[in-house]
Amino acid sequence: MPKWCVVVGIVAAFAVMGCVSSSRFEELFQPDWALDHFTYEGELVKMKLDSYSGAGFSSKRKYMYGKVTVQIKLIEGDSAGTVTAFYMSSDGPYHNEFDFEFLGNTTGDPYLVQTNVYVNGVGNREQRLNLWFDPTKDFHSYSILWNQRQVVFLVDETPVRVHSNMEHKGIPYPKGQSMGVYSSIWNADDWATQGGRVKTDWAHAPFIASYNEFQINGCECSHRIAAADNMRRCSSTANKQYWWDQPTHSGLSLHQSHQLKWVRANHMVYDYCSDTTRFPATPLECLHHHHGRH
Numbered sequence: 135m136p137k138w139c140v141v142v143g144i145v146a147a148f149a150v151m152g153c154v155s156s157s158r159f160e161e162l163f164q165p166d167w168a169l170d171h172f173t174y175e176g177e178l179v180k181m182k183l184d185s186y187s188g189a190g191f192s193s194k195r196k197y198m199y200g201k202v203t204v205q206i207k208l209i210e211g212d213s214a215g216t217v218t219a220f221y222m223s224s225d226g227p228y229h230n231e232f233d234f235e236f237l238g239n240t241t242g243d244p245y246l247v248q249t250n251v252y253v254n255g256v257g258n259r260e261q262r263l264n265l266w267f268d269p270t271k272d273f274h275s276y277s278i279l280w281n282q283r284q285v286v287f288l289v290d291e292t293p294v295r296v297h298s299n300m301e302h303k304g305i306p307y308p309k310g311q312s313m314g315v316y317s318s319i320w321n322a323d324d325w326a327t328q329g330g331r332v333k334t335d336w337a338h339a340p341f342i343a344s345y346n347e348f349q350i351n352g353c354e355c356s357h358r359i360a361a362a363d364n365m366r367r368c369s370s371t372a373n374k375q376y377w378w379d380q381p382t383h384s385g386l387s388l389h390q391s392h393q394l395k396w397v398r399a400n401h402m403v404y405d406y407c408s409d410t411t412r413f414p415a416t417p418l419e420c421l422h423h424h425h426g427r428h
Contacts, residue, residue: 159191162348166190166316177347182340183209183216183319190318193350196224198312198368200352200378203277206236206317207344208245210270213238215323215334218343220276222313228255230308232278232285232297236269237262237326238341245269246403249287251297253306259417261295262404263397273346282309282369283384293386293394294401298423305419310365312355319343351378 159179165172171189173180181189208218216238223231231252236245244264251259267274277288285308287295299307319341323334353368353376371379386394398405406413407420 159345159348162195162350163191163193163315166192166318179345180342181317181319181345182342183321184340185336188318188320190316190320193315196312196314196355196357197350197352198310198355198364199281199376200350201277201279202315202352203275203347203349204317204345205273205275205347206269207271207273208236208269209238209319209341209343212241212335212338213245213270213341214240214327214332215321216319216341217322217326218317218319220317222278222280222315223252224311224313226255226311230254230311230313231257232280232287232308232313234276234278234287237322239327240332247289247294249295251285251308253308258406258412259297259419260404260406261402263294263401264403265289266401273344275347279378279383280308280313281379281383282371284386286386292397293390294397296386296394296423297419298385300419300422303418303422305422309369310361312357312361312364312368315350317345 158177159174166189168187168189171182171184171187172191173182179191181191183189202222204220206218206220209216218236218238219233221231221233221235223229229252231250233248233250233252235248235250237248239245246262246264248260248262250257250261274290275288277286277291279286279288283299285297286293299309301307321334323332324330353364355364355368368376369379370376374380377383407417407423
């Protein structure tokens, strides 16, 4: 194994240096637990939650910077108490993590989407929004873009959250740890729906989340070499194949900024930056984020 970050992938039948991309589940991912709760229908992967178990899958490799996307059709009907998660995470107690958590609801009520960012093991940065479509009726894309300047959560390519690098203001930023890509479905009726007041109705089980169109474009990292070597390799903005780290992705475009403002104005229902009960002193990054308290 050469001592640098592995950057090979297969798209169709040819190799692309600098990124890994595929639409096939088995090339990028593997079931993590409850293998009997998976079904495969062509390119479609379904995970189910029942009273016995949830299920989860993970990427076969770890990455440092890039963009990951999956198309999900969420649980139809009464999904109260359930959580379907799509996220990136590094390992260990001081891990970094970027979460999409889809919180189920009773029939007819909209899903809530909770996002969270962990930096060096510290989370508590929840935001919640409702979507401008019914995520149970069709597949929609959910993406996380991570580079040296920002973490962007996107729904159908519309940014719904940005966590900017503000290290120059003394605020830690998630970097230097390679991350896996994960998804899981589980019972969280102690908190997921109306703060835990609405419990999972197992008469509606199994609860099924469907997936297709898996894409990972990222700098693939070997666990056999030092993190500093991976970081040096994956942080090279000189490598034009690392398109996610080029200047055009160092911030939102004007159009994306307008989209984010629209999402925040019309669909956000909770922002930790505005929660003075939990945070009597405004979190430091909220003071500086131009998407912080309004």
